[in-house]
Amino acid sequence: MKRIWRLVCDFLASLAGRIALLLMLGIASASIASLVVAEHLRILALQHLQLERVVASTADIANRFAHNPEATQSQLDARDLFGVRNAMPDAVLGEADPRLADMLEQNMGVRAGITVQRITSKCFGEAYVNRNSIAGVKGKIDIDCWQVGFTDARGVRRLVTIDLFALEIPHNGSLDPIYLFLIVLASALVSLWAARLTTVPLRRLTGAAQRFSLSIDPEAIPVSGPGEVRVALETFNLMQQRVRDGFRERTHILAAIAHDLQTPITRLRLRLEQVQDATLRERLVGDLAAMQSLVRDGLDLARASENREEWSMVDIDSLVTSLVEDHAEMGAPVTLSSQCGVSAWIKPDALTRCLENLISNGVKYGGEARLTCAIFEGSVEIAVADSGPGIPEERLAEMFEPFVRGEASRSRSTGGTGIGLTIARAQANSFGGVLSLANRPEGGVIARLSFPIQGPDGTA
Amino acid sequence: MTMPSASFSPSGGSASGSVLVVDDDPDIRELIIAQLERESFAVRAAGSVGETLTALEEAPADVVVLDLNLPDGDGLNLCRDLRSRGYADAIIMVTARDSAIDRVLGLELGADDYLTKPFEPRELLARVRNLLRRIGSNESGAEALARPRNARFAQFGPWKLDLLLRRLVTGDGRLVMLSSAEYRLLSRMVEAPNQVLGREALSPERKATVAFDRSIDLQISRLRQKLAAEKGGADLIITVRSEGYVLAANVTYE
Numbered sequence: 001m002k003r004i005w006r007l008v009c010d011f012l013a014s015l016a017g018r019i020a021l022l023l024m025l026g027i028a029s030a031s032i033a034s035l036v037v038a039e040h041l042r043i044l045a046l047q048h049l050q051l052e053r054v055v056a057s058t059a060d061i062a063n064r065f066a067h068n069p070e071a072t073q074s075q076l077d078a079r080d081l082f083g084v085r086n087a088m089p090d091a092v093l094g095e096a097d098p099r100l101a102d103m104l105e106q107n108m109g110v111r112a113g114i115t116v117q118r119i120t121s122k123c124f125g126e127a128y129v130n131r132n133s134i135a136g137v138k139g140k141i142d143i144d145c146w147q148v149g150f151t152d153a154r155g156v157r158r159l160v161t162i163d164l165f166a167l168e169i170p171h172n173g174s175l176d177p178i179y180l181f182l183i184v185l186a187s188a189l190v191s192l193w194a195a196r197l198t199t200v201p202l203r204r205l206t207g208a209a210q211r212f213s214l215s216i217d218p219e220a221i222p223v224s225g226p227g228e229v230r231v232a233l234e235t236f237n238l239m240q241q242r243v244r245d246g247f248r249e250r251t252h253i254l255a256a257i258a259h260d261l262q263t264p265i266t267r268l269r270l271r272l273e274q275v276q277d278a279t280l281r282e283r284l285v286g287d288l289a290a291m292q293s294l295v296r297d298g299l300d301l302a303r304a305s306e307n308r309e310e311w312s313m314v315d316i317d318s319l320v321t322s323l324v325e326d327h328a329e330m331g332a333p334v335t336l337s338s339q340c341g342v343s344a345w346i347k348p349d350a351l352t353r354c355l356e357n358l359i360s361n362g363v364k365y366g367g368e369a370r371l372t373c374a375i376f377e378g379s380v381e382i383a384v385a386d387s388g389p390g391i392p393e394e395r396l397a398e399m400f401e402p403f404v405r406g407e408a409s410r411s412r413s414t415g416g417t418g419i420g421l422t423i424a425r426a427q428a429n430s431f432g433g434v435l436s437l438a439n440r441p442e443g444g445v446i447a448r449l450s451f452p453i454q455g456p457d458g459t460a
Numbered sequence: 461m462t463m464p465s466a467s468f469s470p471s472g473g474s475a476s477g478s479v480l481v482v483d484d485d486p487d488i489r490e491l492i493i494a495q496l497e498r499e500s501f502a503v504r505a506a507g508s509v510g511e512t513l514t515a516l517e518e519a520p521a522d523v524v525v526l527d528l529n530l531p532d533g534d535g536l537n538l539c540r541d542l543r544s545r546g547y548a549d550a551i552i553m554v555t556a557r558d559s560a561i562d563r564v565l566g567l568e569l570g571a572d573d574y575l576t577k578p579f580e581p582r583e584l585l586a587r588v589r590n591l592l593r594r595i596g597s598n599e600s601g602a603e604a605l606a607r608p609r610n611a612r613f614a615q616f617g618p619w620k621l622d623l624l625l626r627r628l629v630t631g632d633g634r635l636v637m638l639s640s641a642e643y644r645l646l647s648r649m650v651e652a653p654n655q656v657l658g659r660e661a662l663s664p665e666r667k668a669t670v671a672f673d674r675s676i677d678l679q680i681s682r683l684r685q686k687l688a689a690e691k692g693g694a695d696l697i698i699t700v701r702s703e704g705y706v707l708a709a710n711v712t713y714e
Binding site for chain 2: 314
């Protein structure tokens with residue numbers, strides 16, 4: 001129950017939810033309001049019809065008086081006319097109906113001196129009681145009566161009672177709960193569909209931005225859909241292009257510097273062979289090697305962010321064990337304690353370089369590198385743990401920034417350039433990998449690299 | 461212009477051999493020459509594509525150390541040109557560009573080896589010596605015919621060995637990575653299939669300790685495990701008791 005409530009809350013907090021709710025309320029209330037208005041108009045029209053019948057009756061009796069007043073009066077006295085009688089002396093009169101008076105005046109002329117009043121008392125007396133039931137009419141009969149006074153064509157003032165069957169307004173089914181429910185349901189469905197439709201481009205943008213955040217070199221989004229959406233997608237593609245250009249420019253500058261530095265470094269390296277003093281030569285070679293690794297790492301970093309390596313299906317265990325064996329062969333304390341037995345759709349060189357950097361960091365700063373490989377919910381997680389002093393908790397996040405070292409004094413002696421982790425993360429990102437760093441409770445740092453077994457487009 | 465394709469005497473007793481150094485930077489050129497001359501190679505130098513062609517016309521060189529950036533052309537094109545004209549001797553490419561694309565391209569265009577600047581002087585010497593040795597053995601050994609110069613894959617059983625990127629590829633394109641030691645062993649076996657290779661032959665760089673070294677057996681067993689992962693790859697490496705190992709498969713190149 002709580003989960004359902006949370007789902008509803010989440011939905012209403014989303015743009016789609018709000019649009020859907022707003023549209024649903026709007027459509028439902030508009031249709032219900034129009035139904036109510038239509039019902040009101042229908043009732044008015046029926047009332048108007050009744051009044052017209054009163055007018056017609058009045059016109060008829062006025063006409064009779066005009067042509068043959070004596071006969072008409074005797075007919076009235078004998079109650080031979082249907083729907084019209086002599087005025088009842090004991091009738092209780094209601095208020096005058098101005099609408100009806102207007103209609104009568106229009107029909108018979110102002111000079112007729114028309115007065116008309118609804119009779120609110122039981123207008124028919126016991127007139128119908130003795131009679132048999134009327135064909136086609138069932139049950140109790142409601143009669144509406146009006147007292148109409150007018151001056152006939154000969155100038156005689158007449159006062160009659162008009163009686164008509166009360167018009168029973170037929171029941172209108174459209175405001176039944178079942179129809180109201182159908183209206184609400186239909187508007188809810190339309191709203192959901194409309195909300196979905198509006199958020200589709202947003203979701204496409206989100207997906208594209210997500211891919212862009214993982215890899216600097218994704219495909220441009222195909223531009224399609226309504227005008228505004230197209231403009232947004234074009235703008236996004238343009239931004240993506242600009243960012244990519246910026247990165248490429250940075251890469252080119254870095255690559256150019258590194259490239260041009262390599263020639264003088266090569267010269268220097270070759271010249272150093274001529275230095276006679278062996279100790280001095282060794283030191284100079286060491287310094288030059290440090291410079292060289294900085295140039296190389298800088299170039300690596302620049303290249304890592306626009307990795308153009310092809311994706312391949314790679315046996316992960318073979319890659320990890322090969323790395324571990326290579327290091328172990330060189331005498332480094334690198335071990336692997338569990339394998340994961342899967343192949344994944346990745347960029348093999350990028351994964352290798354990423355792990356290389358993690359392993360060499362572990363060995364350099366933590367005395368060893370212990371690797372494990374495991375599967376978690378469709379992702380491969382490779383962890384590299386060391387048993388060094390660890391990193392202060394608050395500095396863990398900044399370790400991924402370029403040129404940040406764990407501890408200045410110690411890393412100077414180890415000769416790190418401080419961009420190993422930056423490169424590792426850039427390499428990991430190039431194939432959808434996520435790299436995180438944590439302190440182990442038993443001491444030392446653990447770097448966790450996780451990446452999906454299947455590629456971002458589901459290829460595998 | 462006819463390209464020289466003379467045969468060379470295998471580099472026997474002394475470290476003699478002729479080397480042509482091609483680099484547009486005169487300082488580097490001189491320094492490399494100095495390095496090589498110290499090892500008593502016969503060294504000449506060229507600073508451009510034109511000079512290289514002239515020098516090779518005058519006399520062949522066993523090894524050409526070729527820089528990629530030349531004032532009048534690209535080392536990659538020069539390399540391809542030389543090969544298409546039938547130049548058969550060794551070429552080492554030297555470049556500041558350290559990207560896999562260049563390496564792959566260079567090797568596919570017919571270079572025999574690849575060195576990135578800045579390099580250790582000892583590394584260059586080792587590569588030159590290594591190439592001279594290969595030329596020597598190529599001319600005497602039978603396997604010279606087996607491996608075309610710009611072959612990238614050696615196929616055996618259900619596997620392909622990527623000689624450039626140093627990894628195994630299955631029939632459906634799945635990659636299985638190899639450690640350096642595993643690649644070393646496997647590439648030696650692929651060069652001499654169906655022949656019994658002793659520990660010395662498989663691991664000459666460990667000659668001194670090889671008699672006691674059990675690590676080859678360990679590496680072979682790991683290699684077997686990797687090869688067995690594909691159907692039909694189980695019995696590719698056979699142990700010959702007290703002699704060594706055999707790659708029991710025919711190798712084709714593509």
